[in-house]
Amino acid sequence: MSALTDPLSRWRARSVRRAVAAIAAALLLLILVLGDLTTGPSGMGLGEIWHTLMAGPQGADRAAAAIMFQIRLPQTSMALIVGAALGLAGLLMQTILANPLASPFTLGFSAAAGFGAALAIMFGSALALPLPPHFLTPACAFLATLAATGIVWLVGRLKGTQPEVLVLAGIAVMFFFQSLLSLLQFLASPEVLQQIVFWLFGSLLKANWTAVQVSGAILLLCLPVIARDVWALTALRLGEANAESLGLDVAAVRRRAFLTTAALTAAAVSFTGTIGFVGLIAPHVARSLVGEDHRIALPVSALAGAMIIVSASIVGKLLSSGAAIPVGIITAVAGIPMLLAVILRHEGG
Amino acid sequence: MFEISGPALWRGKSPILDAFSFALEPGEMLGVVGPNGSGKSTLLRAIAGLSAETVTASRLGRALGRREISYLPQAFAVKSSISVLECILLGRREDLGLRVPATLIGEAEALLDRMGLAGIADRPMSALSGGQQQRVLIAQRLFRAPAPRSPGSMMFR
Incomplete structure (x- = not known):
């Protein structure tokens, strides 16, 4: 066993173990995706799923093709995109703010999205815009998120990008948009209020191919920006003072990561509504599995986020087969014990 | 021989140090001594290239690049599990x-x-x-x- 007593071999063996863990996570996600595709009010077995997928959207079995390509596939794709986006955004936030409690929602982006959506639901029909409502609501949610980003950005420009400044600005933005949202809810008629509340739940039922394409495109555009900074982000884990003295422009890295997070969060929540806790837990799962090297922690955090949402989707459909329970509710309820388990297993954070 | 010189150093709106310059022979060590808050860290940060002011450091007349100056900030605890x-x-x-x-x-x-x-x-x-x-x-x-x-x-x- 001399190979294992040598520190460098131990280090290599650990790198291999981490790669294996990432591959295992990807395989588990694949199994969950198949599970998600087979669950639903009209039961379909794995064989049937395979035939329907192979036959394509124009397949002979019209009912099966419609269920697969109009309902299940867009929902599962959306679950993957939202989970990956929130997982990535969560790890970026926790790293640049050096805070294990940070999440994509820390800077108030989701509250802003909720306000934008409520605004569209309440006044969209009165404006008589040429846009259909199922597109106007996400567009407004997206714009409101950008507004929130702008406010936090401006504060960061004026006062510097220290974590405390950004967190305080984010909390201020969050309360501001939450109050505006409460005001809208107070003013809304009961029917409109119901629609707003339903939007806020965070549900994959709103998924369609347009949503998948827009969110997927934003996620893809963010990947190269994140990939460029992987080592800079890892260096930040050693502390800001150290990273800075090694010639890293910490403020620039923070600003890039913060804009990426805004784009990812907006992409995730604009179409589906608020899905809590994923962005908080996925990074903890990733760090406890593969450590803090962001080359592997970022992809694993994305995988973990996707796994959580796909699992929530399966559970939501199993618990109530008629109208699936929104994933936002399931992730929030299941998230708390998961978070506690992670904290207890890994007290370092 | 090392030669280091810089302008007056500021932190925000308060002046910390006057313009300075000094030279070091190879192998020479220099300790910077002073009461708390007198600008020792400000001086070192400036030499490391981390402040708004530009400090020039040269060795035998050739200006040193940023990477040629090593700077370890005051003791801080690393909480990361990076190996x-x-x-x-x-x-x-x-x-x-x-x-x-x-x-x-x-x-x-x-x-x-x-x-x-x-x-x-x-x-x-x-x-x-x-x-x-x-x-x-x-x-x-x-x-x-x-x-x-x-x-x-x-x-x-």
Whole structure:
């Protein structure tokens, strides 16, 4: 066993173990995706799923093709995109703010999205815009998120990008948009209020191919920006003072990561509504599995986020087969014990 | 011979130090002494190139690049679980791609050997004592420096 007593071999063996863990996570996600595709009010077995997928959207079995390509596939794709986006955004936030409690929602982006959506639901029909409502609501949610980003950005420009400044600005933005949202809810008629509340739940039922394409495109555009900074982000884990003295422009890295997070969060929540806790837990799962090297922690955090949402989707459909329970509710309820388990297993954070 | 000179240093709107210049012979060590808040850290940060003011440092008349000046900030605790070897590699963050070149790992290993840190290469930083952490962070800076240098050319605080 001399190979294992040598520190460098131990280090290599650990790198291999981490790669294996990432591959295992990807395989588990694949199994969950198949599970998600087979669950639903009209039961379909794995064989049937395979035939329907192979036959394509124009397949002979019209009912099966419609269920697969109009309902299940867009929902599962959306679950993957939202989970990956929130997982990535969560790890970026926790790293640049050096805070294990940070999440994509820390800077108030989701509250802003909720306000934008409520605004569209309440006044969209009165404006008589040429846009259909199922597109106007996400567009407004997206714009409101950008507004929130702008406010936090401006504060960061004026006062510097220290974590405390950004967190305080984010909390201020969050309360501001939450109050505006409460005001809208107070003013809304009961029917409109119901629609707003339903939007806020965070549900994959709103998924369609347009949503998948827009969110997927934003996620893809963010990947190269994140990939460029992987080592800079890892260096930040050693502390800001150290990273800075090694010639890293910490403020620039923070600003890039913060804009990426805004784009990812907006992409995730604009179409589906608020899905809590994923962005908080996925990074903890990733760090406890593969450590803090962001080359592997970022992809694993994305995988973990996707796994959580796909699992929530399966559970939501199993618990109530008629109208699936929104994933936002399931992730929030299941998230708390998961978070506690992670904290207890890994007290370092 | 090292020559270092800079303008008056400011922190926000308050003046900290007047314009300064000094020279050091090879192998010479300089301790900067003064009461708390008199600007010792401000001076070192400025020399390291971390302040708004530009300090020029030159060796035998040739201006030194930013990477040729190593600076270790005042003692701070590393809470990260990054391993010692990865910490050393981060000294050359710019040279690391999605794959770490094998030659860099070899160089890092040699440096750890020289610094007497080879035995803890795979330990997480958070598990080390404060002194060990400082030693690893000094090694990180030696790894970053462009050419091997004699210990005497470093400035200690």
